[in-house]
Amino acid sequence: MSALFPTYQRLDLHIKEASGSILIDQQGTQYLDFISGIAVCNVGHRHPAVQQAIEEQLKKVWHVSNLFHLDIQEEVASLLVNHASGDAVFFCNSGAEANEAAIKLARKYTKRHKIITFAKSFHGRTFATMSATGQAKIHEGFGPLLQEFVYVPYNDKAALEEEMDETVAAVMVEVIQGEGGVVLGETPFLEGIQKLCHQYGSLFIVDEVQTGIGRTGKIFAYEHHGLSPDIITSAKGLGSGMPVGAMIGKAHLKAAFQAGSHGTTFGGNPIALASAKATLNIISTPSFLEEVKQKGQYLLNELKQRIGEDTRVTDIRGKGLMIGIECGEYAPLFIQSLKEQGLLTLGAGPHVIRLLPPLTVTEKEINQALGMIEKAFQTQNVMN
Structure with a gap:
């Protein structure tokens, strides 16, 4: 009997080794990983530059708490604000903690309580x-x-307008809803959120926990829409597997987060930030991001060509290397079939297959995955 709480519906796999886009189980079976730790290992498993940075930091200092100045915190914060619309960073350990900090900051700064989010958000x-x-x-x-959390339909500007007033502290939105089905936000809708926030003195919060750190071909997905959020939250891909999160806010918000207003014991840990620094240095190069766009477009186009006419496929959508295949009740069958072939994918709600390969995935690996996906649909077609 396991000594763990059964809080996760785990795959029947025991992973012993990982490198690049490959996972290896205890039996030595190799799997092509199109989950990436749920959009975490954006530069692949155990990227040499990230591993080196962690090993070098391990020889210096592991933890001293936020009672002391740590140069690496300033270095990583500078990297983040250089690539974001914000000016100041609060480090934490996860996406949930980053969003928790954003909620606290929004309420404290505006002295309001109501926060609007969206149906199927996470x-x-x-x-x-x-x-x-x-x-x-x-x-x-x-x-x-x-x-005082209110949910309105996603991509519905009119519904949002009905809820907006001078009591709203913030509107929090994912540019692409990941857990909600890989649903893309429409530019007029996202621009409308920003405009309404400005109109009512509310804060515009963008949750980039899954979409950020190069996943869509930009450092942050909101950049595709020309937005300027008041607060951006980040985690997952930021640390390449080390637990790190960040809330990035504009300069005028600093006054609401003075000493004692918020904190964390492990946030800004130097080992985690060594990983984040190396990760950001890899991802932030224009050539790297351009490759993500090209690989993502190729994968999307090929999926549409190979399985787009299948009657069980209602949509194939995504941005960069965050792609969803909507196929209704068949999604779990296909996910299992792909696992049996050696391709690991995951669901996004009950009806969507979600593809989140490492951003370093090769063309050869993409083509291997495409072959497995095509075969899965052909095999299941025979079975049904």
């Missing part, structure tokens, strides 16, 4: 971020949620 599993999440299945069994 922002985390702490009480505040669970309350911000627009999915009933995340809420079930936990009793009363944190008050």
Whole structure:
């Protein structure tokens, strides 16, 4: 009997080794990993430059707490603000913590309580971020949620306009809803959020936990739409597997987050930030991001060509290397079939296959994955 709480529906795989886009289980079977730790290992598993940075930091200092100045915190914060619309960074350990910090900052700065998020959104599993999440299945069994969160339909500007007023502290949105089905935000809708926030003195928060750090071909996905959020949250791909999160905010918000207003014991840990620094240096090069765009477009085009006419496929959509194949009740069957062939994918809700390969995935590996996906649809077609 396991000594772990059964909080995860795990794959029947015991991974012993990982490198690049490949996972190897205890039996020595290799798998092509199109999950990437759920959009975490953006530069692949154990990237040499990231591993070297971690090993070098291990020889210096592991932890001293935020009672001391750490140069690496300033270095990584500078890298983040150089690539974002913000001016100041709060480091934490996860996406949920980054969003928790954003919620606290929005309420403290505006002195308002109401926060608007969107149906099928996902922002985390702490009480505040669970309350911000627009999915009933995340809420079930936990009793009363944190008050004054309102969910409106995604990509519905009119519905948002009806809810906006001078009591709204912030609007929090994912540019692409990941857990909600890889649903892309439309530019007029996202621009509308920003305009309404400015109009009512509310803060515009963009959750980039899954979409950020190069996943869509930009450092942050909001850049595709020419937006300038007040707060950006980041985690997952930021540390290449080391636990690190960040909330990035504009300069005028600093006054609301003075000493004692928020904190964390492990946030800004030097080992995690050594990984983040190396990761950002790899991803932020224009040639790297251009390759992500090209590989993502190739994968999207080939999927549409190979399986787009299948009657069970209702949509294939995505941006960069974040792609969803909507195929209704068949999605779990295809995910299992792909696993049996050696390709690891995951769901995005009950009806979508989500593809999140490392951004370093090769053309050869993409073509291997495409062959497996095509075969899965052909095999399941025979079975059905």
